[in-house]
Amino acid sequence: MSAILPPGERLWWKQPLDRVEAIWILIAFVWCMVMFFMMPYWHVYGKQNLSTETYRTTPDMFAKKAQAVIDKYTVRTETDEKIPVVHPPAGEDVYLIARLWAWHPILELEVGKTYRLHLTAMDYQHGFSLQPENINIQVIPGYEHVVKVTPNRVGTYAIVCNEFCGIGHHKMVSKLYVVK
Amino acid sequence: MATSTEQFRVCPRTGLQYHRSAELLIKANAFVAVVFLLIGGVLALFIALTRWQAIHLVGADTFYMLLTAHGLDMLIFWIIFFEMAILYFCSSTLLRSRLATPRLGWVAFALMLIGSVSVNFTVFKGESTVMMTSYVPLPGHWSFYLGLILFAVGALIGCFIFLGTLVVAKAEKTYEGSIPLVVFGAMTACIIAIFTIASGAIILIPTFLWAAGYISHIDPLMYRTIWWAFGHSSQQINVAAHISVWYAIAAIVFGAKPMSEKVSRTAFLLYILFLQLASAHHLLSDPGLSVEWKVFNTSYAMYLAVLASMIHGLTIPGAIEVAQREKGYTRGLFEWVRKAPWGNPVFSGMFISLIGFGFLGGISGVMMGTEQLNMLIHNTIYVPGHFHATVVIGTTMAFMSLTYFLIPTLFNREMILPGVAKWQPYVFGFGMALFCLAMMGAGTLGVPRRHWDITFAGTSLPYEFPGTANLMIATFAVAGVIAVIGGGMYVLVTVGSLLWGKKLDVGTYSNERSVLRMPVASALTSHGTTAGFAAPGTFVFAMVFLVAFVLYYFVNWKYLSTVWGLA
Numbered sequence: 001m002s003a004i005l006p007p008g009e010r011l012w013w014k015q016p017l018d019r020v021e022a023i024w025i026l027i028a029f030v031w032c033m034v035m036f037f038m039m040p041y042w043h044v045y046g047k048q049n050l051s052t053e054t055y056r057t058t059p060d061m062f063a064k065k066a067q068a069v070i071d072k073y074t075v076r077t078e079t080d081e082k083i084p085v086v087h088p089p090a091g092e093d094v095y096l097i098a099r100l101w102a103w104h105p106i107l108e109l110e111v112g113k114t115y116r117l118h119l120t121a122m123d124y125q126h127g128f129s130l131q132p133e134n135i136n137i138q139v140i141p142g143y144e145h146v147v148k149v150t151p152n153r154v155g156t157y158a159i160v161c162n163e164f165c166g167i168g169h170h171k172m173v174s175k176l177y178v179v180k
Numbered sequence: 181m182a183t184s185t186e187q188f189r190v191c192p193r194t195g196l197q198y199h200r201s202a203e204l205l206i207k208a209n210a211f212v213a214v215v216f217l218l219i220g221g222v223l224a225l226f227i228a229l230t231r232w233q234a235i236h237l238v239g240a241d242t243f244y245m246l247l248t249a250h251g252l253d254m255l256i257f258w259i260i261f262f263e264m265a266i267l268y269f270c271s272s273t274l275l276r277s278r279l280a281t282p283r284l285g286w287v288a289f290a291l292m293l294i295g296s297v298s299v300n301f302t303v304f305k306g307e308s309t310v311m312m313t314s315y316v317p318l319p320g321h322w323s324f325y326l327g328l329i330l331f332a333v334g335a336l337i338g339c340f341i342f343l344g345t346l347v348v349a350k351a352e353k354t355y356e357g358s359i360p361l362v363v364f365g366a367m368t369a370c371i372i373a374i375f376t377i378a379s380g381a382i383i384l385i386p387t388f389l390w391a392a393g394y395i396s397h398i399d400p401l402m403y404r405t406i407w408w409a410f411g412h413s414s415q416q417i418n419v420a421a422h423i424s425v426w427y428a429i430a431a432i433v434f435g436a437k438p439m440s441e442k443v444s445r446t447a448f449l450l451y452i453l454f455l456q457l458a459s460a461h462h463l464l465s466d467p468g469l470s471v472e473w474k475v476f477n478t479s480y481a482m483y484l485a486v487l488a489s490m491i492h493g494l495t496i497p498g499a500i501e502v503a504q505r506e507k508g509y510t511r512g513l514f515e516w517v518r519k520a521p522w523g524n525p526v527f528s529g530m531f532i533s534l535i536g537f538g539f540l541g542g543i544s545g546v547m548m549g550t551e552q553l554n555m556l557i558h559n560t561i562y563v564p565g566h567f568h569a570t571v572v573i574g575t576t577m578a579f580m581s582l583t584y585f586l587i588p589t590l591f592n593r594e595m596i597l598p599g600v601a602k603w604q605p606y607v608f609g610f611g612m613a614l615f616c617l618a619m620m621g622a623g624t625l626g627v628p629r630r631h632w633d634i635t636f637a638g639t640s641l642p643y644e645f646p647g648t649a650n651l652m653i654a655t656f657a658v659a660g661v662i663a664v665i666g667g668g669m670y671v672l673v674t675v676g677s678l679l680w681g682k683k684l685d686v687g688t689y690s691n692e693r694s695v696l697r698m699p700v701a702s703a704l705t706s707h708g709t710t711a712g713f714a715a716p717g718t719f720v721f722a723m724v725f726l727v728a729f730v731l732y733y734f735v736n737w738k739y740l741s742t743v744w745g746l747a
């Protein structure tokens with residue numbers, strides 16, 4: 001009579017389905033397929049797909065490449081710590097270092113232009129969280145992740161760390177500028 | 181306790197048959213589970229009141245430490261101890277069998293207890309503030325990983341005792357026909373658990389050796405991939421377990437029988453078949469993994485496991501509706517709902533659990549688990565908003581409801597404070613639902629999870645979150661306090677009943693046992709007929725669910741289409 005007793009018929013698998021169940025299974029299945037095909041569809045027609053371009057790297061290697069870009073394109077420094085603000089030409093490779101507990105350097109990008117943003121972590125895992133845009137990407141030591149970004153609005157953005165990275169986690173925050 | 185002959189009693193109130201050694205094990209596991217729930221609940225209060233920036237109760241070190249402990253005590257220790265109790269109950273009591281190797285059951289229990297206590301010890305000493313995920317290379321003390329390994333070994337033994345008991349029951353012919361659906365569901369949970377614990381071992385053993393200094397490096401991405409094969413699959417154990425509990429409660433309260441055994445069992449099988457590397461869910465915004473791998477695995481092989489949950493979500497209320505209609509509540513579409521025993525916490529808790537799990541946990545989970553949409557919420561507080569809906573409203577509330585049923589039959593006590601018990605599911609369910617919604621709201625606005633100070637005081641380049649975000653945080657903190665009160669009501673009633681509840685007739689222990697019979701009489705009468713439309717009210721609910729699901733899903737795509745271009 002119930003789910004805590006054996007099925008009432010020995011050949012329970014031969015019992016026909018009620019229409020409520022059959023129709024619902026069909027609807028649910030179709031909906032699942034729609035959701036499944038949305039993902040490949042967006043890869044073809046959508047403009048927001050996270051790149052998978054990734055290289056193995058070490059803190060030294062990455063720091064050297066990042067420093068070269070900083071040396072070349074720093075336009076000014078900010079705050080008492082003199083954090084460089086880097087304004088590379090459109091289309092350039094830009095580097096962002098995540099480390100305990102800072103993002104380095106500050107980037108200044110031009111609206112509507114596409115950049116290759118290289119991300120890695122020097123020590124623990126960190127979380128790249130662009131606010132208020134709310135784009136979130138995991139940053140993992142040993143992996144250099146190249147994400148193509150195209151800012152679409154001028155403004156001052158923040159980069160918050162949203163992966164727990166130790167006791168100073170909540171102090172890990174920086175800026176990113178998008179200019180004309 | 182261990183006598184040479186097996187001893188059984190039949191509960192005079194429910195007719196359930198208990199094997200004495202199994203009974204003790206069930207009680208011990210359930211009791212320890214509730215103790216961890218209590219600890220976790222107290223921690224929850226501190227965490228919630230710290231995230232509310234206006235109160236900011238504890239300092240940063242303490243906050244991260246308590247958050248680590250809360251995650252572990254709740255998600256791992258409360259849930260898994262209780263699941264052990266469920267496995268023993270389903271195999272020995274529901275199948276009317278003796279439990280295989282009860283002594284080994286105590287070994288498992290001891291390992292789990294030692295493991296969980298030592299994990300708590302190292303966390304509260306402040307040596308392992310690494311969150312329950314302990315992402316390498318964040319350093320935890322070696323005893324942290326060792327404790328988790330011991331706990332897992334204990335749980336693994338428990339799983340084998342469950343399977344062993346199924347074998348014993350079959351060999352000793354303690355039941356007729358096929359095993360009941362609820363036992364089948366528990367078996368699903370058990371099989372997934374074995375796979376899950378194996379993944380846990382594969383990653384935690386090297387991590388333990390790393391923490392102890394024997395291995396120099398563990399690849400963080402590999403760690404994440406295997407850790408989540410453990411971490412996410414274990415959520416599928418919870419789902420299989422709490423869905424079994426829903427079926428059990430529908431059966432106990434209404435005598436509801438599954439609308440179709442075939443459909444419900446196949447749906448359980450889908451969980452096993454399409455579990456895959458469910459870790460993909462958690463790696464959608466990670467570097468280094470291919471799009472094909474993410475897309476295929478995240479949806480659990482084309483959403484077929486989601487399909488299974490949608491099926492259970494219909495068949496359980498559907499079964500209740502059919503049972504109620506047979507009792508004569510046939511007026512209109514919804515008389516069966518109105519006339520349900522809303523004052524009985526066994527039922528109300530289960531029903532709130534089902535609705536909350538589906539609407540809040542299910543819809544948000546599918547949204548998060550979509551490859552591109554994941555970028556919008558990854559690591560924001562939306563994520564805990566989602567999983568408190570699944571693992572608290574879903575799993576925890578289902579287990580709570582089951583306890584109300586177990587107090588008179590397993591523990592042989594009359595429940596104290598029935599008025600408190602009656603309100604408990606509503607207080608807890610309302611608090612938790614609001615808590616989840618507000619967390620999801622805050623996450624949509626970008627508020628990070630596991631974060632002590634979103635005002636970024638003392639930093640040189642602070643960011644100010646929109647005012648609504650602060651409102652959302654205050655809301656979830658208040659709702660969290662309400663939920664903690666609801667949780668406290670549960671602990672009060674259950675533990676209080678064990679201490680002060682009136683002792684009830686236990687029945688007598690003897691060596692006689694009866695066979696679990698197939699329910700013959702009803703087999704043909706109740707639904708021999710073919711395709712009717714037996715549960716129209718449930719179908720309407722399902723449509724409402726579908727509309728909410730579709731709307732929310734596409735609203736998020738719309739939102740995604742407005743953010744920066746990414747390629």
Ligand code: HEM
Binds near residue numbers: 224225576667
């Ligand atoms: C009683 C009411 C509860 C309240 C008020 C509550 C509150 C919270 C809060 C505020 C967080 C922190 C979110 C963050 O800052 O990232 C959290 C995290 C968490 N909670 Fe709960 N919780 C409750 C019950 C539960 C239960 C019953 C479970 C499991 C069954 C659970 C599992 C977790 C987990 C796994 C985390 C994540 C820890 C981490 O990020 O490592 N909670 N909870």
Ligand SMILES: [Cu+2]
Binds near residue numbers: 127
């Ligand atoms: Cu960080």
Ligand SMILES: [Cu+2]
Binds near residue numbers: 169
């Ligand atoms: Cu961080």
